[in-house]
Amino acid sequence: MIKLFSVDLDDTFLDKNDNMSKENINAVRDLVDAGVKVVLNSGRTEVLMREHIHDLGLEDFKHVAINGALILDVKGENKLISYFDKNSYENFIKELRAENRGFFCYHENGIMYENADEKLMRHIERFHTLKKACEGDTLSLDKCCRVAVVRENEEDVPHLRALAPKGVYTTARPYGECVSYMPNGLNKANGLKVIMDEYGITADEVASIGDQEVDTYMFDISKYGIAVKNSDDKTKEAADIVLPRTNNENAFAYAAYKYILKDEDKLKHV
Structure with missing residues (x-):
C-alpha cells in the first residue's frame, strides 16, 4: 500500500501556466482522505511552495524545497540539510563574476542575486517570487545550497556545465532560462528520505511523480x-510507469486514481 506520494510541481502537477487544475486538487484531497501523505518535492523556494501547500490543505505534512536542500515545515521549523563547500562556492562565484554572468543563489532565507537582467528577474519571479529575493554580495552568504546562472541560449549550456566546481552537478531544463548548480548528494531523494524516516515509511510504501532527470532520484527510493x-x-x-497524459492533461490526477487509489470510477472523470 502506498502511504506517501512525492510530487514534483513544475511541468508535472502544475500546468503550462503554473496553475493547479480542479482535477488535480480533488485528487490530492482524495489521497489525503485515503490516508496517503502528499509531499510536494520541488526545486522552488519556500515562499511559493507555502502558497501551494496552503491552497492544497497540506499543512500537516512536511515538504521538500530547493531540490532536496530544505525540509519545509509550515507548522514548525525549516531545516537546511545540504549546501556548498565554502571554498568551492567562493571560487565559483568569482568565476561567474569574471564572465559577467547574471546569477542567483539560494540560501535558507530566500534568494540573493547579482548582475541580474530581465531574463534572470523573470525566472525568479515565475518560480520563486520576488518577495524574498534581493540584490547583494553573494560571497557574504554563510550557506548556499544552489546557484542558478542565466544561459544565453541552448549552445551556452555545455560551457556553463563545464564551469561546475568539483563535487557539484548541474541541471538544465530543456529550453529553460538557467543552468543550476548543486552539491553532489543534494537531490530530491535526499530530502524525501529525511521525511520518510521521520514518518517511518519505507520505499515500498512510496510513489513519486516528475518530468525531468532531477526527479529520477525520487524514483530510486520509490516503489513506483x-x-x-x-x-x-x-x-x-x-x-516504472510512463503516463499517457501530460501536465496539461491532469497527469497527476490520472496517476492518483489509476495507480494509487485504484478508483476507476473517478478516473473516468479526469
Missing part, C-alpha cells in the same frame, strides 16, 4: 516512479 508524458527521455527510461 511515475513520469508524465511530457517528461524528457532520461526520465521516461528511469520510470
Whole structure:
C-alpha cells in the first residue's frame, strides 16, 4: 500500500501556466482522505511552495524545497540539510563574476542575486517570487545550497556545465532560462528520505511523480516512479510507469486514481 506520494510541481502537477487544475486538487484531497501523505518535492523556494501547500490543505505534512536542500515545515521549523563547500562556492562565484554572468543563489532565507537582467528577474519571479529575493554580495552568504546562472541560449549550456566546481552537478531544463548548480548528494531523494524516516515509511510504501532527470532520484527510493508524458527521455527510461497524459492533461490526477487509489470510477472523470 502506498502511504506517501512525492510530487514534483513544475511541468508535472502544475500546468503550462503554473496553475493547479480542479482535477488535480480533488485528487490530492482524495489521497489525503485515503490516508496517503502528499509531499510536494520541488526545486522552488519556500515562499511559493507555502502558497501551494496552503491552497492544497497540506499543512500537516512536511515538504521538500530547493531540490532536496530544505525540509519545509509550515507548522514548525525549516531545516537546511545540504549546501556548498565554502571554498568551492567562493571560487565559483568569482568565476561567474569574471564572465559577467547574471546569477542567483539560494540560501535558507530566500534568494540573493547579482548582475541580474530581465531574463534572470523573470525566472525568479515565475518560480520563486520576488518577495524574498534581493540584490547583494553573494560571497557574504554563510550557506548556499544552489546557484542558478542565466544561459544565453541552448549552445551556452555545455560551457556553463563545464564551469561546475568539483563535487557539484548541474541541471538544465530543456529550453529553460538557467543552468543550476548543486552539491553532489543534494537531490530530491535526499530530502524525501529525511521525511520518510521521520514518518517511518519505507520505499515500498512510496510513489513519486516528475518530468525531468532531477526527479529520477525520487524514483530510486520509490516503489513506483511515475513520469508524465511530457517528461524528457532520461526520465521516461528511469520510470516504472510512463503516463499517457501530460501536465496539461491532469497527469497527476490520472496517476492518483489509476495507480494509487485504484478508483476507476473517478478516473473516468479526469
